[in-house]
Amino acid sequence: MDRPRNFPEASFVDRAATVALRAPARLHLGFLDPAGSLGRSFGSVGLVIGGFETEVEISASPFDRITASGPAAHAEIERAATCVSLLQAHTGRRDPLHLRLLQVLPAHAGFGSGTQLALAIGRAFALWHGVGVPTATLAQWLGRGLRSGIGIAGFDHGGLIVDGGPGENGAPAVVLSRIPLPEDWRVLIVQDCAQKGLAGEDEKRRIAGLPPMSQALAADICHQVLMRVLPGAATADFAPFACGVTRIQQVLGEHFASAQGGRAFASESVGCLLGWVLQHRAEHLAGIGQSSWGPTGFAIFPSQARAEAAIDAMLAAGIVAPSLTLRVVSGRNTGATLLDRRLSSPLASTP
Incomplete structure (x- = not known):
């Protein structure tokens, strides 16, 4: 069963469970002020869409391993390994895991593939380890959102998004507006x-x-x-x-x-x-x-x-x-979807 989630600040997952996520693609419709003429660079407008997704899955393993389905996903194994290493370093959680890349977005094509893969891995990692952390923090840990915040906000909420550009301290861009795209469009x-x-x-x-x-x-x-x-x-x-x-x-x-x-x-x-x-x-x-x-x-x-x-x-x-x-x-007016794939016990979360 696929269920859209507002991911909680703290979560618990029975280690017998498999945590799987699907993250949507986004279109970047443009920067607001690339030169930062008022002191704040970039700012963006973008749209989350259906039909194109990244899907990852984490489960227990005797040792860390990453596998992929298909050539496109296989090409992202090195990037995925870097994400796992960064997450382990930031959280101190090093329980052996099996990360599967089941589906990826077309790379370097305008869909935000790198950010969506990183955030999908990051959120699955956090849920599986019971680590409560906002998506914006995951993005900082993983080096995403250095110019645009559309992919980060889109991962959480979907819709038509406007952001104000990244902060001077490297924090991901603040969301200024989020509007659902009309269903018929x-x-x-x-x-x-x-x-x-x-x-x-x-x-x-x-x-x-x-x-x-x-x-x-x-x-x-x-x-x-x-x-x-x-x-x-x-x-x-x-x-x-x-x-x-x-x-x-x-x-x-x-x-x-x-x-x-x-x-x-x-x-x-x-x-x-x-x-x-x-x-x-x-x-x-x-x-x-x-x-x-x-x-x-x-x-x-x-x-x-x-x-x-x-x-x-x-x-x-x-x-x-x-x-x-x-x-x-x-258009897609929801963000990433948490998939409940039960092995011996249900995936549970607490607000």
Whole structure:
């Protein structure tokens, strides 16, 4: 049985139990003020989505071991081992365990794969050892949330999230707003299997090489978020929401273009497809853009029918490149899910 949880401050798990978690993907819709023109850098707006998940499981073992299901998960074993080592160091809990990576998000594609894997492992570790610790603390221990807090807040709550950027002491970004996405709205995910997004040292280097964003452009982004994106989502008024998201992405696409080969989209194929949506906005109004460094793009529609009609039109126009995959998903208004997999006794928790 899958149950969404507000994870307690303290928990107890019978050591005969297996603790398993599923964590959702997120789309990063943009930074509010990359240059920190008022003294606080970054700040973000983002959206948690369904259809893409990380799943991990911890159980007892005679010795520490990590196993993985499939090539994508196997590629994350080293990262997972680092997470376990950090958690053991911070908590002092070194009981032998078996960590299984059952499913992972596409890496370096704009879904927040690293943060969701780290937090899923961290929360499962804490529950299995009966350690009460907030998700923000787990994120600090594991080196996540250094720029954006969307993945951390999304792990706990889901929904459409705005954060104020990380604190000077390295604390994860404070959540300023969390609004559930209207149930009827749909997100068309456009993945380019032919390339990966930036990550690690390359990402840091390219961010450092960007020119500062003007205060006027940062103000434009914040204006769009506050007066279009958030009110649109809160009242299920799709048009201002879509226009606000698209404008934010246009500003940021131009700003980050020099780090993406001179393009607003990392993937030329994704950019062409979503540019077509923008050109046909009278028929297919959508909020379009790229998540993080891509290459994944998105188009948010007011309904399943509108999303499917847009896909049919794209296919008829012959603009879907062979490397692209299209998938329609819902927004997700809940965070990570705790799975109750009983071996000899139930998973129990105390508030």
